[in-house]
Amino acid sequence: MPSPLLDLRQCTIRFGGLTAVSAFDLQIGADELIGLIGPNGAGKTTIFNVVTGVYRPTSGTIIFENKPIAGLRPNTIARRGVARTFQNIRLFPTLTVFDNVRAGFNLRLRHGLAHALWRMGTFYREENEVARQVDELLEIFDLGKFRDALCGSLSYGDQRRLEIVRALATRPKLLLLDEPAAGMNPREKEISDRRPTGRARHESSHGNLSARNRTGLWNQNRGGNPGASAGESEGHRSISGRRNEESVRSTCFGFS
Amino acid sequence: MKYRHIKKWILLAAIILSGIVSHFSGGINSYYLQIIIFIGINITLAVGLNLINGYTGQFSLGHAGFMAIGAYVAAYLSTEHSAGLFRALGGPNFFSITLLFISVLIAGGLAAAAAGLIVGVPSLRLKGDYLAIVTLGFGEIIRVVIQNTDAVGGPRGYSGIANYTTLFWTYSVAAITIYVVVSLIDSTYGRGFLTVRDDEVASEAVGISTTRYKVTAFVLGAFFAGVAGGLYAHSTTYINPSGFDFQRSIEIVVMVILGGMGSTAGVAFAAILLTLLLEYLRFVSGYQWLPEIIRRIAANRVIIYSLVLIALMLLRPQGLFGRLPRRGIPIGGATKRAKLPALSA
Numbered sequence: 001m002p003s004p005l006l007d008l009r010q011c012t013i014r015f016g017g018l019t020a021v022s023a024f025d026l027q028i029g030a031d032e033l034i035g036l037i038g039p040n041g042a043g044k045t046t047i048f049n050v051v052t053g054v055y056r057p058t059s060g061t062i063i064f065e066n067k068p069i070a071g072l073r074p075n076t077i078a079r080r081g082v083a084r085t086f087q088n089i090r091l092f093p094t095l096t097v098f099d100n101v102r103a104g105f106n107l108r109l110r111h112g113l114a115h116a117l118w119r120m121g122t123f124y125r126e127e128n129e130v131a132r133q134v135d136e137l138l139e140i141f142d143l144g145k146f147r148d149a150l151c152g153s154l155s156y157g158d159q160r161r162l163e164i165v166r167a168l169a170t171r172p173k174l175l176l177l178d179e180p181a182a183g184m185n186p187r188e189k190e191i192s193d194r195r196p197t198g199r200a201r202h203e204s205s206h207g208n209l210s211a212r213n214r215t216g217l218w219n220q221n222r223g224g225n226p227g228a229s230a231g232e233s234e235g236h237r238s239i240s241g242r243r244n245e246e247s248v249r250s251t252c253f254g255f256s
Numbered sequence: 257m258k259y260r261h262i263k264k265w266i267l268l269a270a271i272i273l274s275g276i277v278s279h280f281s282g283g284i285n286s287y288y289l290q291i292i293i294f295i296g297i298n299i300t301l302a303v304g305l306n307l308i309n310g311y312t313g314q315f316s317l318g319h320a321g322f323m324a325i326g327a328y329v330a331a332y333l334s335t336e337h338s339a340g341l342f343r344a345l346g347g348p349n350f351f352s353i354t355l356l357f358i359s360v361l362i363a364g365g366l367a368a369a370a371a372g373l374i375v376g377v378p379s380l381r382l383k384g385d386y387l388a389i390v391t392l393g394f395g396e397i398i399r400v401v402i403q404n405t406d407a408v409g410g411p412r413g414y415s416g417i418a419n420y421t422t423l424f425w426t427y428s429v430a431a432i433t434i435y436v437v438v439s440l441i442d443s444t445y446g447r448g449f450l451t452v453r454d455d456e457v458a459s460e461a462v463g464i465s466t467t468r469y470k471v472t473a474f475v476l477g478a479f480f481a482g483v484a485g486g487l488y489a490h491s492t493t494y495i496n497p498s499g500f501d502f503q504r505s506i507e508i509v510v511m512v513i514l515g516g517m518g519s520t521a522g523v524a525f526a527a528i529l530l531t532l533l534l535e536y537l538r539f540v541s542g543y544q545w546l547p548e549i550i551r552r553i554a555a556n557r558v559i560i561y562s563l564v565l566i567a568l569m570l571l572r573p574q575g576l577f578g579r580l581p582r583r584g585i586p587i588g589g590a591t592k593r594a595k596l597p598a599l600s601a
Contacts, residue, residue: 052461053460054457054460073460073465073467074457074460074461075459075460075463075464075465075466078460078461078462078463079463083461083462084461086457086458086461090455090457090458090461091454091455091458092450092451092454092455092458092459093454093455094450094453094454094518095447095450095451095454099447099450102444102447103447103448103451103459103462103464104462104463105444106444106445106447106448106451106462106463106464107462107463107464109444109445111443111444111445112445113440113445113472115443115445116439116440116443116445116446117435117436117439117440119260119261119263119264119439123443124260126444127443127444130444166462167461167462169462170462170463
C-alpha cells in the first residue's frame with residue numbers, strides 16, 4: 001500500500017488518570033472499508049473523536065493525507081475531508097431534512113455573508129446547485145419524500161440514514177460511521193445499503209455498509225484501569241464468539 | 257426563480273414608503289411621533305438581538321450596552337465634531353446634515369460592533385447562564401464607564417444633541433435590519449447560525465466553524481444596536497447612562513422571547529406591542545378611578561415584564577410567532593446535553 005489515507009501512530013488518550021486508548025495504531029488506505037470492533041468501553045468512539053478533532057491525543061500522531069491533523073479544530077478536519085456520524089444521532093432538530101443535508105454543503109460554499117446579503121446571480125446559481133445536489137442525495141437514500149419535514153419526525157432508521165447523508169454531503173475522503181446499524185432492524189439495514197453514485201460506488205462491490213473487508217479487533221485497557229482485566233477478557237471472548245456482521249460496531253470508509 | 261429579488265424590492269419599497277410618510281409627518285402630534293420612532297428603534301434592537309439569542313442560540317443580556325456605545329459615540333461625534341464638516345459644506349443644510357447623520361450612525365454602529373467582537377470571544381467558551389452573566393456584566397461595565405467619563409457628561413447625561421432622527425431614518429434602519437437578518441438566514445451560509453444553535457458538535461463535524469458564526473452574530477447584532485442607539489440619541493436629544501441599564505436590556509430580551517426566538521416577524525411584532533403597551537401603562541397609572549394597587553403595578557415596568565413572561569411561559573412558551581419543533585416525536589440525540597461533548601457511552 002502506498003502512503004495510507006489515515007495513519008494513526010501510537011495514539012494515546014488519557015482522561016486524568018484513565019487511559020482510554022493506549023498506543024493505538026491504525027492505517028486506512030484509499031478504497032478501504034474497515035470495521036472497528038471491540039467490547040464496550042474499548043475506546044472505539046474515542047478513536048473517532050480523536051480523529052475528528054473532538055479530543056486531542058495525549059501522545060502519538062495522526063496523519064491524514066500526509067499531513068498531521070492532531071490538535072486541529074473539528075471543523076478544519078472536516079474541511080480536510082473527514083466526515084463522521086454519531087453513535088447517538090446528532091441531527092439539527094429544528095431544521096428540516098433538506099436543511100440538515102444542506103448544512104453539509106456549508107464547508108464548500110463560495111458565497112459568504114456579503115453574497116447572502118447582496119443576493120445577485122452567483123449567489124442564486126450556487127444556491128440552486130446546492131439544492132439540486134441535496135435533492136439528488138435525498139433521492140438516492142430514499143429520503144426525498146421527507147424533504148421538508150422536520151428531522152425529528154423521522155423514524156429512527158431514517159434519522160440514522162439522514163445523518164449518513166449529511167456526512168456524505170461534505171464529500172468526505174474518509175467517512176467514519178459510529179455504530180451505523182445500532183438500533184436498526186434488518187429491514188432498515190437493507191435500505192441503508194443503498195449508496196450514492198460516484199465516489200462511493202467502489203464500496204458497493206465489496207460489501208454493504210455493515211459489512212467489512214478488514215476487521216480490526218483490538219484489546220484495550222492494557223493497564224491503567226484496575227478491574228478491567230476480567231471484563232476485558234469476557235468482552236473479548238464474546239466478541240470473538242460472534243465475529244459476524246452484527247459485531248461490527250463502527251465502520252471507517254476510505255474513499256478514493 | 258421568478259421572485260428572486262423580491263426581498264430587495266420590498267426593502268426598497270419600505271425605505272421609500274418611510275421617506276414619504278416621514279415627509280408628511282409634520283402634522284402628527286409630536287408625542288405620537290416620538291412613540292412611533294421608539295417603535296422603529298425597538299424593532300431594530302429586538303431583531304438584531306434575535307440574531308444572537310434566537311437564531312444563534314447565545315443568550316446575551318447586554319444589548320443595552322451596545323446601544324449605549326452607539327448612542328454616545330454618535331452623539332459625541334455629531335455634537336463636538338460637526339463644525340468642520342458644516343464649514344466645508346457651506347453650513348448645516350440638507351446635504352451636510354444627511355451626510356453627517358449617516359456617518360455618525362455608522363460610526364456608532366462600528367464602535368458597538370467592535371465591542372460585540374470583544375464580547376463575542378467569551379461566548380466561544382461559555383454557554384447559557386454563564387454567557388448571560390458575562391454579557392450582563394459587560395453591559396453594566398459600559399454604563400459605569402460612561403457614568404465616569406466627564407467628556408460626555410458623566411452621570412448628568414449628555415444634552416444638546418441635535419434632533420436629526422426622523423421617521424425616515426428610523427424605519428429605513430429597521431427595514432435594513434430586517435432585510436439583513438431575513439436574507440442572511442435564508443441562505444445556505446446563514447443556516448449555519450441555526451445549526452450552531454441546534455448542535456455545536458454536529459456543526460463542527462460537518463465543517464461549520466462555530467467560532468466564526470458566533471462572533472459574526474455578536475458583531476452584527478451589536479452593530480444594529482449601535483445604530484439604534486445613535487437614532488435614539490438624536491431623537492431624545494438627551495441621553496444619560498441610566499437609560500441604558502440592565503432594565504433596558506431585559507426589555508429587549510422580553511421582546512425577543514415574546515415574539516418567539518428565531519422568528520423575525522414575531523420579534524418585530526412584539527417590539528411594536530411592548531412599546532405601545534408600556535406607553536399605555538403610563539396613562540393607566542394615572543387613572544384615579546383604578547385601585548391603587550393596579551396603578552402601582554402599571555407604573556412599574558419590571559412587574560409588567562415579569563407578568564408578561566409568566567403568562568407567556570404558561571400559555572405559549574414558544575413565543576407569539578414561534579414554533580415548537582420538538583413537540584410530539586422525540587428526537588434521537590437531542591436529549592439533554594452534558595457539559596463535556598458526550599459523544600457516546
